[in-house]
Amino acid sequence: MAALFGAQVRRLRLSAGLTQARLGAMTHVVGTRITQVERCSGAKPTLELAKALDAALGADGLLVDLWPHVYRESFPDWSRTFMAYAAQAVAIRQYTAHVVPGLLQTEDYARALLSVGLTHRDAGHRQERLKARMDRQRRLQEPDRPELLTILDEAVLRRPIGGEQVMHRQLQFLYEAVPSGRAEILVLPFAHGEHDVLGGSLTVLRLPNGAEVAYCEGAHHGQLFEDPGEVRKLAESYDRLRLAALPARRSLRLIRSAMEDYRDPRLPSRSDRRRLAQEQLQQPGGRRLRRGGARNPRHHPRP
Secondary structure (H helix, E strand, C coil), X not given: CHHHHHHHHHHHHHHCCCCHHHHHHHCCCCHHHHHHHHXXXXXXXXHHHHHHHHHHHCCCCHHHHHHHHHXXXXXXXXXXXXXXXXHHCCEEEEEECCCCCHHHCCHHHHHHHHCCCCCCCCHHHHHHHHHHHHXXXXXXXXXXXXXXXXXXXXXXXXXXXXXXXXXXXXHHHHHHHXXXXXXXXXXXXXXXXXXXXXXXXXXXXECCCXXXXXXXXXXXXXXXXXXXXXXXXXXXXXXXXXXXXXXXXXXXXXXXXXXXHXXXXXXXXXXXXXXXXXXXXXXXXXXXXXXXXXXXCCCCCCC
């Protein structure tokens, strides 16, 4: 599809008598970018560039219509159908064993994840995947957003993706997403041990017609399940994980505790603050200070 898009751009450009440099100037990109588009090399065109090319070449919507097909080629075949289902789902139940799921990732966290992996061809491809991931999150801001229940393995909270500052902001995002109503987040503690979905991720989608589909994913592969019997078994596995996860309030406390572990190193840690409070209590007058500070003694008139 990218090759077809590029061929159409070249045909329209030549028909209009434009050089690549001139078309680049008209669409606010360098001429070499037009060369990349026409030769299907480098990063795929963005929607903004597709619109600009369509207008400059008088394509009457042809290039804009082609662009979604080019965009979908940025993703492996096994994930495209799942994304189409997810875009219309009315309820999303997901479990992840290693990383925060895409719908709840901050941009810095997502960028760190996309900087590694065998399915990303080059920097342009990674940028396309990042933009697509951020765009999909917009649905959680819409009035008709789907119900979102997420179960995170405790390992997700402990692995410092992108470094401590990136991880701190990511956990803060999760912590704030719960009271905002964007998602219900539970944590499956290490103490639970083995389970059906250990080592991967599982998503169960409920569609507008009431049907359900399920999706299991690893680092470089995924599998979509549409057979009702198979989906039912996976949904039951998810329900067992939900029963094993910590209750909502305890999960939120654990997220906050993990977030504070990635604190600014210039600030005292939670354990440091607790130790300091204990030391103050052991000092003379410490308990009185904790209860509100020293008070002026009452003066009673002498008899």
